[in-house]
Amino acid sequence: MVKLTDVAAKAGCSVTTVSRVINNYGYISQKTRKKVHEAMKELNYQPNSVARSLQGKKTKLIGLIFPDVSNPFFGELVSKIEDQLFKHGYKTILCNAGNDKEKERTYLQMLMANQVDGIIAGAHNLGIEEYQRTGLPIVSFDRKLSDNIPIVSADNFKGGSLATQELYNHGARHIYFVGNPTLDGHPTQKRLLGYKETIKELKLTEHIHPVIFNETLALKEMAIRDLLENHKVDGIVASDDLTALLILNISHDLGIHIPKDLKIIGFDGSKVVRDFEPRLSTIVQPIRSIAQLLVKLLEKRIDNPTEELDNYTYYLPVELLKRESSGN
Amino acid sequence: MVKLTDVAAKAGCSVTTVSRVINNYGYISQKTRKKVHEAMKELNYQPNSVARSLQGKKTKLIGLIFPDVSNPFFGELVSKIEDQLFKHGYKTILCNAGNDKEKERTYLQMLMANQVDGIIAGAHNLGIEEYQRTGLPIVSFDRKLSDNIPIVSADNFKGGSLATQELYNHGARHIYFVGNPTLDGHPTQKRLLGYKETIKELKLTEHIHPVIFNETLALKEMAIRDLLENHKVDGIVASDDLTALLILNISHDLGIHIPKDLKIIGFDGSKVVRDFEPRLSTIVQPIRSIAQLLVKLLEKRIDNPTEELDNYTYYLPVELLKRESSGN
DNA sequence: TTTTTTATGATAAGCGCTTGACATAATCTT
DNA sequence: AAGATTATGTCAAGCGCTTATCATAAAAAA
CATH class of the missing domain: 3.40.50.2300 (Response regulator)
Incomplete structure (x- = not known):
């Protein structure tokens, strides 16, 4: 596995410098920046997100809890959400909860253990408390979970x-x-x-x-x-x-x-x-709009968990x- | 966030002991094991998988690369695969590749960076090499990627x-x-x-x-x-x-x-x-059988990456x- | 009782990366 | 030419957990 030190060696500079390039802080000359990028490309280097996350960096993982993607409606909704998340740099962990309380609960635990950045909840088996307890940014589709969790829904x-x-x-x-x-x-x-x-x-x-x-x-x-x-x-x-x-x-x-x-x-x-x-x-x-709004709200929550939203209930127009x- | 040391404190023992309980190695008396489990439950403790993965432990993450879950067939297939993976203790990262080469490529990079344990590939945009280069255990649905990647398919x-x-x-x-x-x-x-x-x-x-x-x-x-x-x-x-x-x-x-x-x-x-x-x-x-076989083969590859399979091509009977x- | 076996603890290193502190060059200002 | 600015390096700590080593204590077997 290619690691930071390899890139530094290849680029002929220190790990600090490489890290500076990657995380974009401190002083860096265009020349070195370029050298580092080239080294990364040559080695096909990808910063190990596991290691990064351990420093408290975001995992860029989002949990999607929905009943079942084999239902065409949820399939399309999940597909659109996944696409939005991707565009915002997030990866989607798919959790089909069916109508299985236990599975949903286990998934919630897993998502916490994996330090996901947030959850989009569209399944309806579990109570509010279990979601609250995660302490994670959450947005909900089609169902009120609690006063401080935004809910997006068609009208x-x-x-x-x-x-x-x-x-x-x-x-x-x-x-x-x-x-x-x-x-x-x-x-x-x-x-x-x-x-x-x-x-x-x-x-x-x-x-x-x-x-x-x-x-x-x-x-x-x-x-x-x-x-x-x-x-x-x-x-x-x-x-x-x-x-x-x-x-x-x-x-x-x-x-x-x-x-x-x-x-x-x-x-x-x-x-x-x-x-x-x-x-x-x-x-x-309006499946696409629903997906967009869900992701937009979730990202807002992630970037600023304490900020109060001006609105917690969104009814999107049907046709x-x-x-x-x-x-x- | 509750961490190992908190559990140790609560259970009145050392972190080593807690770790022994969690990872199930060395000598542990029933009494302590129980105490530790109770402490974990009380504190609602979940070992941080990010930290664990950094030690080289498995992430228990699998990347699923398919065209699009809004297609009913893929929706159902992905749903069944997700269910199988869940039963085997894996989490599913959903990657809808559509017919977008670039997206598929980016996802491949992301999956590597996230240290997934393996990949189930069902999209058909990219060439073999890009998959090979990941160095990850892979199984393929419906399409030959290379000689040493097992392929599952209906007849x-x-x-x-x-x-x-x-x-x-x-x-x-x-x-x-x-x-x-x-x-x-x-x-x-x-x-x-x-x-x-x-x-x-x-x-x-x-x-x-x-x-x-x-x-x-x-x-x-x-x-x-x-x-x-x-x-x-x-x-x-x-x-x-x-x-x-x-x-x-x-x-x-x-x-x-x-x-x-x-x-x-x-x-x-x-x-x-x-x-x-x-x-x-x-x-x-036979969607369910396909899902089962894909997961079974992938797990085999993960647990034993070097072992040669006796068969790399599986045609499941249609009806x-x-x-x-x-x-x- | 003595030896083995079992149970627990203390300590430290390390996974790959980030980040701060500090030092030293190289380049730019006026 | 002197100081300011910019660029890079060295070093070390730490994220939360695992695991090896060594030591010690308690329980079981001889």
């Missing part, structure tokens, strides 16, 4: 409302909300609230049909089949796109015509779903993508 | 063959291969070879219709539209599921009935696609999932 309430209104505009009068009904703090709840509010404004009756997010596919299908076969429904606000797709498929099996008999609108609008299911109307979350499934 | 050739045969069995005689035609070393090429071989056996004419993987959606759509409108085709082997979905959608737009007028079969079989597009026939890669789109 889920508005999304729920927009979706409901869109279905109404296209003639639906028996509009169901299909998805997770009761997870408190969970983002889908705000979507539900938006739905409820709008239903009330429209003087309709609210109908909530629970389809639990991390149930098996078969159980979800049963729940949806039950809805479509045994209830009078002509419009559905789905809590997320995957649920919406399921409804689309089952409707097709049952011979229910979309959008004539039933109008559907999803939520999330990941690129994959938008591109490959072009019939589905959906509420699109209604009108397609065939909602009657367009 | 793409067999998959291409199975798909072609399936279309034939259901009556297709004008069977096209749609996707990347020429990327050498790229996995889709073996799929193409499987297709070609089988076409020859069946005494049909081969037709290759290029749709470049990282083109824009619009260009891909144009290419497909051209195929469907201007060519006599009744069967398509798609190089991957997303391309297959595109073909499905465009066929629908053009009023081409699937599977009556045209039979399609995709490739990859990620869970998302299987669950949410249940009409699509596809060649399913044909028969659905409606291929005529079932």
